[in-house]
Amino acid sequence: MNISKRVEQITPSSTLAITAKAKQLKQEGHDVIGLGAGEPDFNTPSYIIEAAYKSMLEGHTKYTPAGGMQSLKEAIQQKLQNDQQLSYSTDELIVTAGAKHALSLLFQALLNEGDKVVIPAPYWVSYPEQVKVAGGVPVIVESKEENEFKVTPEQLEASIDERTKAFILNSPSNPTGVVYSKEEIKALAEICLKHDIVIVSDEIYEKLMYQSTVHVSPAQLSEQVRNQTVIINGVSKSHSMTGWRIGFAAGNQALIKGMSNLASHTTSNPAVMAQYGALAAYQENDDAVEEMRQSFEGRLEKSFERLQQIDGVECVKPQGAFYLFPNVRKAVESGGFTDVDEWAKTLLEEEKVAVVPGSGFGAPDNVRLSYATSLEQVEAALDRIERFIQKHKK
Structure with a gap:
């Protein structure tokens, strides 16, 4: 076959x-x-496990909206406000079956056949594959080890043409663990704004920062950059919930709606008990x-x-x-x-x-x-x- x-x-x-x-x-x-x-x-912390178990005992075992429970969206909304002073409506949020699923839906909702996505190398292994499956073309930009594996604004600008649709920023990075500073992110964001390119900000390791390093999301820089950015995050790494498969995306309302429509015809909603676990993760102390x-x-x-x-x-x-x-x-x-x-x-x-x-x-x-x-x-x-x-x- x-x-x-x-x-x-x-x-x-x-x-x-x-x-x-x-x-x-x-x-x-x-x-x-x-x-x-x-x-x-x-x-996974015990209070999260208990919350998921309790939700099943209480009968929360049925479908939820494809884009996630409203209560979980509201908890994510509050998390973004508390942690990064970012304001999103729940219509600008989607809950997904892991951050990987959020990325997959995003590329399918964003890309037309032949559209290009700039991906700094080293990169997480699934970025190029997801872009290809969505009909896009991954454009790999090799960062230099002597520059701590960080792509420069000059490299980004040189990789852009009329078919470029998005740029992936992963900070902290998998696999290198490097973190972009606010100034470095700002310089890259200016290039993206100049060329009207979507910034895909993979922030799944946001909570795992060391040596007093501060995490910065591009969306925090300005309202203009926020509107050009899609944040990808979730509870997998921060709360040791990899198997629970709960992630989320925050961004442009029309794009999020498109992602939700795709989810409704593919996965439907993420597992409801896992959503209740994630709800506890975002509502309880850290x-x-x-x-x-x-x-x-x-x-x-x-x-x-x-x-x-x-x-x-x-x-x-x-x-x-x-x-x-x-x-x-x-x-x-x-x-x-x-x-x-x-x-x-x-x-x-x-x-x-x-x-x-x-x-x-x-x-x-x-x-x-x-x-x-x-x-x-x-x-x-x-x-x-x-x-x-x-x-x-x-």
Whole structure:
């Protein structure tokens, strides 16, 4: 049976592939340390679980509007006001089955065949694939490691033509963990305003910021920029709710309505009990969120210090998320490997450490290491990586 061309062009997720291989080795009895998955290792806070359970007992198990419950939209509305001093009507909000779903609906609602989306590399693996599935053309702009993996206004302007429809800004970034400053975001936003380009601001790691770094959304800069921006966010990373699949988008009312119409004919509403869990997450205090953030920051400091001691590895220090994105090109070359993909594959086979090759993120000299696991596991993995590099050094 022939499948559609839109499906044939999709590149499988490298993060899911490496995680699946690591799980297989674990099932075979191997002592595998997985640094591939992009999710917190903490359980969802108990008050959220209890709220979802209570909602089911009370009979909240039926359909909701496709764009999400009104009460949850109002909680998101309040969250945006409290955290970022941003005012949105509930008609400018949609609740989705995860932030990934919000992005997918956005590109389908925004793009016509052949429209272009500027994507800075390194990028989250699903950005280019979602753009392609929506009929768009991903335009990859390679940021420089010496510039902390941040794309410059000059690079953005040079990538724009008459078919450019949107620019993706992911801060804090997956996979690099870097954070754009207010001044850097303002300079990029001015280019987008000049060319009437939608700013897709993926803020899913907003709550995971370190070293007193302050998160800035483009929508906070001015009313004009706010009107040109679509915020993507959710509870997956902030509240350790990856499996609950609740995200949201905030933006232009007509665009949000289009996204809701798409959802009504595809997924319908996100799971209602998960919506009640997210409602509790946004209505209750953030003590659990702050405790997770502090734990991640402690892991970052210690794991980054250890990583710097490994020969053949260089790394830009992250300011957010829960990833390290070291350049291992020197280790690859000294070990006689063809490329980073082969190096990572052999590392998993020999030392049972799962890392994600940077090729899937548009950065073939790097690997992504997640420290969303215990510090003991991360340190043990880094010891194995150092041993692996020394073993293959020529």
